[in-house]
Amino acid sequence: MRRLAFVLTGIALLAGCGAPEGSPIATATVTDSAGIRIVTSTAPAWAEGRGWSVDTIPELVIGDERTLPSVLLVGITAARRLDRGGYLVTTADDALIRWFDRNGAEQRRAGGSGTGPGEFRDIELPGINGDTLILWDTRLERITRVTLDGNQAGITQLSVPANAELPDPTVTGVFGDGRLLLSGRSRALSTMPSALRRDTIPLAIAGGDGTFERLIARVPGHENVIVTGPGFVTMLPRPFGARTLVATDDNSLLVSVGDVDAVTRYGTDGSVLAEYRLDRPRRLISQAEIEQQRRRLAAQVDQLPPPIDQAVADAMAQVAVPRVYPAHDRMLVDATGAIWLREDVGPGRVNVENHRWTVLDRDGNWLGMVTTPRRTEIHQVTRDRIIGVWRDENDVEHVRVHRLGR
Numbered sequence: 001m002r003r004l005a006f007v008l009t010g011i012a013l014l015a016g017c018g019a020p021e022g023s024p025i026a027t028a029t030v031t032d033s034a035g036i037r038i039v040t041s042t043a044p045a046w047a048e049g050r051g052w053s054v055d056t057i058p059e060l061v062i063g064d065e066r067t068l069p070s071v072l073l074v075g076i077t078a079a080r081r082l083d084r085g086g087y088l089v090t091t092a093d094d095a096l097i098r099w100f101d102r103n104g105a106e107q108r109r110a111g112g113s114g115t116g117p118g119e120f121r122d123i124e125l126p127g128i129n130g131d132t133l134i135l136w137d138t139r140l141e142r143i144t145r146v147t148l149d150g151n152q153a154g155i156t157q158l159s160v161p162a163n164a165e166l167p168d169p170t171v172t173g174v175f176g177d178g179r180l181l182l183s184g185r186s187r188a189l190s191t192m193p194s195a196l197r198r199d200t201i202p203l204a205i206a207g208g209d210g211t212f213e214r215l216i217a218r219v220p221g222h223e224n225v226i227v228t229g230p231g232f233v234t235m236l237p238r239p240f241g242a243r244t245l246v247a248t249d250d251n252s253l254l255v256s257v258g259d260v261d262a263v264t265r266y267g268t269d270g271s272v273l274a275e276y277r278l279d280r281p282r283r284l285i286s287q288a289e290i291e292q293q294r295r296r297l298a299a300q301v302d303q304l305p306p307p308i309d310q311a312v313a314d315a316m317a318q319v320a321v322p323r324v325y326p327a328h329d330r331m332l333v334d335a336t337g338a339i340w341l342r343e344d345v346g347p348g349r350v351n352v353e354n355h356r357w358t359v360l361d362r363d364g365n366w367l368g369m370v371t372t373p374r375r376t377e378i379h380q381v382t383r384d385r386i387i388g389v390w391r392d393e394n395d396v397e398h399v400r401v402h403r404l405g406r
Contacts, residue, residue: 027043028040028042036273036275037273037275037364038274038275039363039364040279041276041277041278041360041364041365041366042280044367045366045368051359051367051368051369052359053371053404053405054371054373054386054403055402055403055404056402058400059385059401059403060104061398061399061400062089062104062401071098071106073089073098073397073398074091074094074397075091075092075093075397076089076399077090077091077092078090078124078379079379079388080128080387081385081387081401082148084148086099086102086107087387087401088125088133090111090123090125091123092122092123094112094113095111095112095119095120095122096109096123097109097110097133097135097150099150108150110146110150111146118144121137121139121140122136122137122138122139123135123137124171126171126181127173127174127248128148130178131149132148133146133147134171134174136170141158142156142157142210143157143158143171157210158171158182158206158210160204160206164204164212165184165215166184166202166212167185167187168187169182169184169204170182171206173246174248175248176250176251177208177251179205179206179213180206180207180208180210181205181216181246181248181253182204182212183201183204183246184201185201185221186201186222187235188226188234192233194225194226194227194229195226195318196224196319197225197235198220198221198224199224200220200221201218201220202215203215203216203217203219203246203253203266216253216266217255217270220257221244222237222238222241222242222244223238223241223242224236224237224238224241225237225315225316226315227308227312227315228311229308230307236312239293239297239319240322240344241322241326242259242322242326243326243328243329244257245258245330245331246331247331247339249265250337251268253266253267254266254331256327256328256331256341258326260327261277261280261282262327263276274364276339276360278327282327284323284324284325285321285346289349293346296348297316298313301316325343325345325346328342328344328358329342329344329350330378332378332381334381334383335382335383336362336383337361337362338359338361338362338381339360339361339362340357340359340370340378340381341357341360342357342378351374351391352374354371354373354374355372355376355378356370357371357372372388373388373390375390375391376389383404383406384403384406386402386404387399
């Protein structure tokens with residue numbers, strides 16, 4: 001019988017966090033350490049019931065076959081509301097860029113699956129610079145620019161020298177001046193023993209043409225479990241493990257490493273500009289959820305062929321489950337510069353509960369909490385709307401637009 005058990009230490013019941021009910025003002029301190037601004041918040045600024053709120057009923061749905069005009073969207077990788085009005089959606093299934101008007105009617109398409117000019121094997125949208133979409137294709141390692149009118153504006157290959165120590169670079173963000181954020185990725189090598197790992201990940205900046213310029217920072221990557229067996233090696237996420245999040249502001253980089261309730265701001269020259277800390281109780285993981293995750297993992301292992309099944313079971317059995325949830329599992333910067341941090345609630349709860357976001361202002365002060373609808377992955381927050389991708393119980397995807405009251 002395959003052995004599958006977690007090493008459990010100090011598991012307690014789920015605890016709440018945040019300011020006491022009715023807390024009227026923020027308690028924050030600002031200090032300076034060798035030119036680094038440190039903002040520590042212990043309570044939210046918003047009084048109870050006075051913060052921002054998201055309408056539960058969407059004002060617009062794109063991709064619902066029951067609503068005309070209708071369009072099937074599969075594998076949505078980006079959904080954006082455009083400044084000029086209307087919406088933009090990219091989909092991995094057909095490698096297309098689609099434009100929609102304010103009412104959700106499709107206006108035009110660009111792209112398509114292939115390797116030719118304007119085609120994609122993978123399609124991601126790291127950002128929009130002025131009137132130009134910056135699209136990234138991981139498999140072809142190239143950057144494609146498309147104007148908001150749908151015209152191709154240039155294709156360049158990512159150019160990173162071997163001595164840059166940036167393994168498997170990918171474009172993950174766009175700065176205000178059009179330069180690109182590059183992230184390295186962890187690798188699973190056959191020489192690695194089965195064990196918990198958290199590799200250091202390099203973050204770098206490249207010119208708008210994809211030419212490497214410099215490293216910005218080296219930060220802890222995701223917590224992963226390496227599984228090595230006869231003739232194979234794989235890498236799996238640690239159950240309830242910390243995830244590293246990055247986001248770009250106009251001229252800076254934001255990083256959250258998950259095992260601490262904080263965000264670090266870097267300049268594009270690699271200097272640390274500020275750190276925003278939240279001094280509040282961490283959320284403890286319940287025994288019931290640990291057991292639920294153990295059963296889910298056991299069912300997944302049962303689907304694997306031997307000897308991979310036994311190797312995965314053995315490796316996971318040696319990995320301790322954290323006492324507390326990672327601080328966050330998503331980070332966004334909205335149109336005003338506010339930082340949104342989504343609470344990590346583990347895989348068992350992520351699709352069954354509304355999502356809670358901690359919101360910091362652009363200076364790092366804790367404003368309060370915002371709740372967004374369940375099963376909705378938020379892609380963009382404008383001044384008055386959130387744009388997200390909602391999945392039904394059959395994993396059918398719709399773009400949904402909800403009003404945001406500030």
